[in-house]
Amino acid sequence: MYLIKTEIYNFRNYAHELFLPDQHVNLITGRNAQGKTNLLEAIYVGTAGNTFRTNRFTETINRQSENTKISYLFNTAGGTFSVFFELNSNGKKLIMVDGQKVNPGKSLPFPAAIVFTPDDLDIVKGSPARRRKYIDFELGLLDFSYRYYYQQYQKALYERNNLLKRAKSRNIDNDLLEIWNHQLIDTGSRLIYKRLQLLKKLVPLVKDLFLQLTGGGEGLEIKYYSSLKISLNMEYDQISNLFFHEIAAIKAEECARGLSLKGPHRDELIFYIDSTEARQYGSRGQQRTIVLALKLALIELWKKETDDYPILLLDDVLQELDAGRQSFLFKKIQGQVQTFITTSSEREIKQFSDNLNNVIKVAGGKLGQEE
Amino acid sequence: MKSGGAIERLVRELSGLPGIGPKTAQRLAFYLLSASPEIGHNLAQAILEARNSIKYCSVCANLTDKDPCRLCDDVNRTPDVICVVQDSKDVMAMEKSHGFRGLYHVLHGALQPSEGIGPDQLSIRQLLKRLEGDKVKEVILATNSNVEGDATAMYLARIIKPLGIKVTRIAHGLPVGSYLEYADQITLAKAMEGRREMQ
Numbered sequence: 176m177y178l179i180k181t182e183i184y185n186f187r188n189y190a191h192e193l194f195l196p197d198q199h200v201n202l203i204t205g206r207n208a209q210g211k212t213n214l215l216e217a218i219y220v221g222t223a224g225n226t227f228r229t230n231r232f233t234e235t236i237n238r239q240s241e242n243t244k245i246s247y248l249f250n251t252a253g254g255t256f257s258v259f260f261e262l263n264s265n266g267k268k269l270i271m272v273d274g275q276k277v278n279p280g281k282s283l284p285f286p287a288a289i290v291f292t293p294d295d296l297d298i299v300k301g302s303p304a305r306r307r308k309y310i311d312f313e314l315g316l317l318d319f320s321y322r323y324y325y326q327q328y329q330k331a332l333y334e335r336n337n338l339l340k341r342a343k344s345r346n347i348d349n350d351l352l353e354i355w356n357h358q359l360i361d362t363g364s365r366l367i368y369k370r371l372q373l374l375k376k377l378v379p380l381v382k383d384l385f386l387q388l389t390g391g392g393e394g395l396e397i398k399y400y401s402s403l404k405i406s407l408n409m410e411y412d413q414i415s416n417l418f419f420h421e422i423a424a425i426k427a428e429e430c431a432r433g434l435s436l437k438g439p440h441r442d443e444l445i446f447y448i449d450s451t452e453a454r455q456y457g458s459r460g461q462q463r464t465i466v467l468a469l470k471l472a473l474i475e476l477w478k479k480e481t482d483d484y485p486i487l488l489l490d491d492v493l494q495e496l497d498a499g500r501q502s503f504l505f506k507k508i509q510g511q512v513q514t515f516i517t518t519s520s521e522r523e524i525k526q527f528s529d530n531l532n533n534v535i536k537v538a539g540g541k542l543g544q545e546e
Numbered sequence: 547m548k549s550g551g552a553i554e555r556l557v558r559e560l561s562g563l564p565g566i567g568p569k570t571a572q573r574l575a576f577y578l579l580s581a582s583p584e585i586g587h588n589l590a591q592a593i594l595e596a597r598n599s600i601k602y603c604s605v606c607a608n609l610t611d612k613d614p615c616r617l618c619d620d621v622n623r624t625p626d627v628i629c630v631v632q633d634s635k636d637v638m639a640m641e642k643s644h645g646f647r648g649l650y651h652v653l654h655g656a657l658q659p660s661e662g663i664g665p666d667q668l669s670i671r672q673l674l675k676r677l678e679g680d681k682v683k684e685v686i687l688a689t690n691s692n693v694e695g696d697a698t699a700m701y702l703a704r705i706i707k708p709l710g711i712k713v714t715r716i717a718h719g720l721p722v723g724s725y726l727e728y729a730d731q732i733t734l735a736k737a738m739e740g741r742r743e744m745q
């Protein structure tokens with residue numbers, strides 16, 4: 176899939192711009208605070224109906240305007256399609272695909288883009304919540320029903336926690352607890368099962384890419400660490416059975432603490448390099464290599480599952496990679512993945528100028544092509 | 547505008563209505579004040595009249611202006627099947643689909659601990675009362691197909707099944723997580739046909 180064109184109105188510091196990117200590698204350059212990341216963000220909005228930068232989506236509306244409007248034309252293996260996006264200052268969204276309104280609460284019926292920013296180092300270095308986010312919001316995009324079960328699980332968890340909180344002050348209604356246990360187990364087991372299925376496909380790709388990136392020197396292991404005593408080959412029924420028995424056993428503790436202590440919201444991924452945990456002991460370079468492998472694996476898996484490549488958005492990360500990793504990346508995407516790269520230090524990427532098909536200069540919310 | 551003034555109060559009351567933001571509320575308020583006086587008066591009167599005459603049906607808990615409501619009173623409906631829904635608007639959607647000729651029961655919500663809604667906040671006791679004796683042969687649970695709706699259906703199944711009454715759940719042919727009111731008529735009728743017994 177690639178973006179053929181986009182027309183942006185009143186998004187961040189863009190008033191009105193028409194952008195016709197190249198089908199392959201686009202380099203977006205310019206001094207700081209000119210609108211490079213804003214452009215990536217605008218592209219992302221067209222694939223996800225949302226932003227990757229903030230929780231307050233309305234702050235993307237140009238400060239002088241009441242609403243943002245962006246139109247897109249994409250090309251996929253199955254033909255072209257258009258997306259129209261509008262966001263109003265009251266938070267209301269309108270999304271149309273080929274002129275048909277789609278429900279912005281649901282996942283959009285087209286593939287998303289993969290974003291890679293320096294902050295993604297936190298997938299390895301950061302909290303367990305950040306790793307869950309990688310699974311839920313990046314890997315999970317590959318499974319259409321994942322988002323649905325994710326939302327249902329969050330809801331069940333929230334309601335059950337509320338019930339448990341009340342139980343701290345008075346006796347719990349056992350009938351009600353059983354009902355909410357059922358909701359938690361039902362949605363939670365599905366979520367864990369889906370995670371395991373997705374990881375089963377992803378992990379071999381990540382390990383292989385990591386070996387290639389390190390010249391075969393180091394071995395990467397990735398483990399799904401669960402709050403339940405699951406094994407990776409369990410079926411949905413087995414997981415929900417286990418879930419049922421394990422929360423029955425900790426009922427008293429959960430009531431005393433007013434919290435759900437087991438389930439996918441407590442699970443996480445752990446990365447090991449040569450048997451030591453990369454989060455604590457990995458060098459910055461090793462951690463960065465894991466993240467690069469995770470992102471490239473996602474692209475490969477995407478291609479396998481959907482028979483099409485996603486769009487790749489690289490925000491200020493290329494210059495953080497050494498020359499070897501940069502050329503590895505270019506080799507992987509060449510001729511296949513439409514890529515947008517931002518940098519304020521063009522020099523560090525210049526040595527790969529053969530790979531750049533299009534250079535865009537951004538200044539003060541205006542786009543200019545460079546010869 | 548002076549704070550606490552009449553105009554501001556009107557805007558505030560209007561913006562408290564579902565689907566109406568502050569801007570729309572302001573537009574409505576200024577329209578009501580600049581249009582001919584009857585428009586405002588008639589609207590206010592209609593609201594008051596409806597508000598004062600509409601009550602809950604003492605049988606099915608649906609909103610009605612006479613008690614028991616027209617649906618409960620209709621001799622052409624089969625009294626041995628009760629369809630349990632979350633809201634009055636679900637009854638309306640169901641009626642539009644013409645897929646059901648039994649009686650209704652309106653819960654006025656679903657189990658939701660976060661909002662302090664437990665069984666006592668719903669019209670469940672009133673429902674159980676209707677199930678006394680052996681007039682009712684089947685209860686169809688048509689609560690929404692989301693987490694709260696499912697939890698409510700499960701809770702009801704647990705207390706109704708021991709009474710020896712057949713309990714069925716409306717088929718999940720409905721768009722996931724949706725509300726009955728958005729379901730179109732064909733899917734609703736299909737969902738009704740494809741209902742399954744709850745275990």
Ligand SMILES: Nc1ncnc2c1ncn2[C@@H]1O[C@H](COP(=O)(O)OP(=O)(O)OP(=O)(O)O)[C@@H](O)[C@H]1O
Nearest residue numbers: 187188207208209210211212213234235236237238
């Ligand atoms: N809603 C908005 N309306 C107007 N301008 C905005 C809005 N949001 C952000 N900006 C402006 O956009 C600029 C930042 O743009 P962007 O984040 O794309 O910078 P950048 O070119 O990626 O810079 P860097 O190299 O530092 O990453 C800032 O000047 C900021 O004030």
Ligand SMILES: [Mg+2]
Nearest residue numbers: 211212213491
């Ligand atoms: Mg930037």
Ligand SMILES: [Zn+2]
Nearest residue numbers: 603606615618
């Ligand atoms: Zn009635």
